[in-house]
Amino acid sequence: MQYRQVQMIGGKFHSAVRGLATDSRGWLYAAGDSRIQVFDPAGALQRQWTTPRPPHSVAVAGDGSVYVGQEARIDIFDASGKPVRAWTNLGILGPVTALGFVGNSVLAADAADRAIRRFDLTGRFLNHIGKNNPVNGFLIPNGVLDFAVDAHGVIHAANPGKHRVERYSPAGDLLGHIGKFDGNDPAGFTGCCNPTNLAVSDRIYVTEKAVPRAKAYDFSGKLLAVIASSVFDPNVKNMSIAAAPRGRVYVVDTVKLAILAFEPVAP
Amino acid sequence: MSGLTRRALLGTAVRGTVLATMGGGAAFLVQKAHGQVVWQVDAARCINSRLGEAGVEACNLCTTECVVALSAVRAVNEYSKCGRCNICPAYFNITSAVDDLGLPSEKLCPRDAIERKPIGKVDPEDPANNFYEYIIDEVKCDGCGKCAIKCKEPLGLGSIVLKVRYDKCVNCNRCAISEKCPKDALQQLPVGQALR
Ligand code: SF4
Ligand code: SF4
Ligand code: SF4
Numbered sequence: 001m002q003y004r005q006v007q008m009i010g011g012k013f014h015s016a017v018r019g020l021a022t023d024s025r026g027w028l029y030a031a032g033d034s035r036i037q038v039f040d041p042a043g044a045l046q047r048q049w050t051t052p053r054p055p056h057s058v059a060v061a062g063d064g065s066v067y068v069g070q071e072a073r074i075d076i077f078d079a080s081g082k083p084v085r086a087w088t089n090l091g092i093l094g095p096v097t098a099l100g101f102v103g104n105s106v107l108a109a110d111a112a113d114r115a116i117r118r119f120d121l122t123g124r125f126l127n128h129i130g131k132n133n134p135v136n137g138f139l140i141p142n143g144v145l146d147f148a149v150d151a152h153g154v155i156h157a158a159n160p161g162k163h164r165v166e167r168y169s170p171a172g173d174l175l176g177h178i179g180k181f182d183g184n185d186p187a188g189f190t191g192c193c194n195p196t197n198l199a200v201s202d203r204i205y206v207t208e209k210a211v212p213r214a215k216a217y218d219f220s221g222k223l224l225a226v227i228a229s230s231v232f233d234p235n236v237k238n239m240s241i242a243a244a245p246r247g248r249v250y251v252v253d254t255v256k257l258a259i260l261a262f263e264p265v266a267p
Numbered sequence: 268m269s270g271l272t273r274r275a276l277l278g279t280a281v282r283g284t285v286l287a288t289m290g291g292g293a294a295f296l297v298q299k300a301h302g303q304v305v306w307q308v309d310a311a312r313c314i315n316s317r318l319g320e321a322g323v324e325a326c327n328l329c330t331t332e333c334v335v336a337l338s339a340v341r342a343v344n345e346y347s348k349c350g351r352c353n354i355c356p357a358y359f360n361i362t363s364a365v366d367d368l369g370l371p372s373e374k375l376c377p378r379d380a381i382e383r384k385p386i387g388k389v390d391p392e393d394p395a396n397n398f399y400e401y402i403i404d405e406v407k408c409d410g411c412g413k414c415a416i417k418c419k420e421p422l423g424l425g426s427i428v429l430k431v432r433y434d435k436c437v438n439c440n441r442c443a444i445s446e447k448c449p450k451d452a453l454q455q456l457p458v459g460q461a462l463r
Contacts, residue, residue, distance in 0.1 A: 133396060134387075134388075134390045134396045134397065135396055135397065135398060139352070139353070139395075139398075141350025141351075141352055141424055161350070161352055161353055161395070162353065162395040162396075163354070163395075164395075180365075180369055181354055181365065181369055181370070181371075182365055183361035183362040183363070183365075183371060184362055188365075190361060191354075191356055191361065191422050191423075192350060192352040192354055192355060192356050192422065192423055192424075193350065193352060209421045209422075210321070210421045210422035234321035234322060235318070235319060235321055235420070235421055236421065237420065237421040
């Protein structure tokens, strides 16, 4: 299976692009600098709005509202970018580096606590995910905790220090994992800590740093494709990734401050 | 780090001091005269730790050019920055074959100067379920920089850097390494600043 680059969105960010998300139409939401920017599938900027603090993550709920993760807070906007609510008292210790939804709950990755927190729709804490282990959380020397939720409500979380993608139930039970360390075989994860970021649709997409790579796996952990590698600046780290319809994948180049889109090549 | 680099100092006579070797670098430095300057590696300039370059070979001139046997430069792990990773690219040769435990089978350091120690009790079910401490034996280390370059971002966290050790350095008027350093990374710092 092979992918080709179909788009590059550049020149829109000044200092950072940290988080990506897509909505049900395949529109792309990018969290960077101190704003959210929304692009249509052709890569045209359709909307943008500022955030109270530099955003680390973004996610679009089923009703179209946009959740933005920042340092120790989550801000919720309507689809047009109008502020709706600010959750500032969640007990989150550090940057919210990933957001997601499962059932009637909101999931937030707390990179300082090295765990995912689950809240109800009013912001009431329900439970931790990934904290009940001998190291008291995920091993994220890279400073970013990323996860995604599949169509069955299973949470897939990158645990880069273990070179794994772990699966959790919403209640926090560890269900299993894929991946292992390998410094040569591209099917493995290399370096001290990879994969750093991931997205899930009908497959699992991950990014790695040093060597920078975007890759696709099936749910059994079989490598399907190295989507791209040499196109990324060698110094990238924590490249956010998002999946869109028709197998399209968006990946951030954190050095070039650009978003690259890739699509599978028809066999 | 601010200070005077070799090029800024050429032509300026800096009085050297004959130094007696003492236990720790800090203890040694406080005994030096007020206003004295000492040499130090600027990690932001050294090839082995400067950011923004990937795929370059380690520079070992700090080992080969220093007038002191085995060099006065050592690799130092700044623990506050270290990720305490299970697989440290500065400790393991990460492209060597993976062993039965899922770890790279070869170490990186040519002098076997780095020790890997689990922090706390190892989970017998899953050794990856642990933090590991990486301790550099300064008796063995010769400052070759191989570990530092593998520790730097984005592969590692940049916690291992090269430093002049003041219990070994004889504080040459013109540091012999600075004469050859391709990045002009050896700086003369006032003692107070070097201690900080
Ligand atoms: S000579 Fe300069 S670049 Fe080379 S290891 Fe020493 S400080 Fe670094
Ligand atoms: S600098 Fe060289 S000798 Fe010293 S610990 Fe690192 S690899 Fe080993
Ligand atoms: S001043 Fe002399 S002894 Fe000290 S690091 Fe430089 S060459 Fe070595």
